[in-house]
Amino acid sequence: MQPHVHGQGDPSHVFPALVSEEHRDMKENIVNSLENKITPAFLESVSAMLGENTDNVKLALSGIIPFLLNKVSGHLQYSETPSVFLKLLRELPELNTQNFTLSELLRISGPDSVIRNLLTQLMPDSPDSLQKTVINATKTTPESANALIALGSALLFKPMRDYLYGRTQQSLSLKSWLQKQTEGAINPIPAAFLAPAAVSDTVKPVSAAPAAPQPVVQKKSSKWPWLLLLLLIVLLLLFLLRGCGEKEAPVQAQQSSDSRSLWGDLGAFFSKALPDGKTLNIPQNGVENRLIAFIESNEPVSADRWFSFDRLLFKTNSAQLEPASQEQLKNIVEILRAYPKVKLKLGGYTDNTGTDEINMKLSQDRADAVRQALIELGADNTRIEAQGYGSAHPVAPNDTDENRAKNRRIDIMVTEK
Structure with a gap:
């Protein structure tokens, strides 16, 4: 110029x-x-x-x-x-x-x-x-x-x-x-x-x-x-970036080239308006956008219809959520507020390393931790249940570190809408 x-x-x-x-x-x-x-x-x-x-x-x-x-x-x-x-x-x-x-x-x-x-x-x-x-x-x-x-x-x-x-x-x-x-x-x-x-x-x-x-x-x-x-x-993004440095893969890694191989590209962030007037800043292929699309569709609820969280971070071998997880948790609370008839079930999962007893406890603890975090952020506790499934229902073979990381996750299911 x-x-x-x-x-x-x-x-x-x-x-x-x-x-x-x-x-x-x-x-x-x-x-x-x-x-x-x-x-x-x-x-x-x-x-x-x-x-x-x-x-x-x-x-x-x-x-x-x-x-x-x-x-x-x-x-x-x-x-x-x-x-x-x-x-x-x-x-x-x-x-x-x-x-x-x-x-x-x-x-x-x-x-x-x-x-x-x-x-x-x-x-x-x-x-x-x-x-x-x-x-x-x-x-x-x-x-x-x-x-x-x-x-x-x-x-x-x-x-x-x-x-x-x-x-x-x-x-x-x-x-x-x-x-x-x-x-x-x-x-x-x-x-x-x-x-x-x-x-x-x-x-x-x-x-x-x-x-x-x-x-x-x-x-x-x-x-x-x-x-x-x-x-x-940006601080939340920082936590997201740093969370990928842990030895145990978190429930969702940042969208680097490595994490894309785990969760796929979440797409660009965009503004999504909710029925109650609130607006969320969410990725195109993130769990929030897919969850909203399902809620607004005519598709009936099903025990087989689960959505995996993609930006939750836990401390290694722990049920303690990292601060970076707050962004996605707050978005889920806003979705619950915008759709008052919706009820959710959280499912916790692990890979197959460790004993069944340890895996079941860790998966339940993590599912409970996510439920409690949502409640503390304002969600109605009667609209959310949580269950740990241990190493059951893997989404990939437990034959590589990458595939085992895919199986360490928290899923979400709509039980009523």
């Missing part, structure tokens, strides 16, 4: 300097870098440009950036073709984050732009879902939502692009670099972004022109709450 030339265009439509030193991006982690860029002065400038309330602009960016960061992490971890995303990232135009106009921002995020293609890679099944969510959460216009998505994308993708061009053969992969960059952080995307979009399906694409500026009600900007929270989803 060409830098804005002073004196050309409307000065009020030019972004102010975001940071005094551009090289700070490489010295600080990505969270601190974004915090330094998105200042109160920056928010006021963007608000004036779009004719939107400052608080709404802040809320939009506080949702867009962690949402996309979570999408990138999930895509790099679970996608079968992450190389396509990395190639597009390298093709991202050089962005001058000190000065650029709104027209330039919209140009680089047009229908055929690299940014639009990157977003399509992250959200292949619902490319306009983020725009709808921003409109619903912030009450901004479709044009302003488009511009804010483009802005958040540009701010987030630029340090990733710079890292790819600056890395050497000894450097970490982008996935590992992002893990290290966000280590110790939290996340929750703002609650307003978790409500379903309530706008027309005919919203405009990201290339739409901005709305005419309207009077802006300025308010003092407070400390970014999302930066205190940015650290949660």
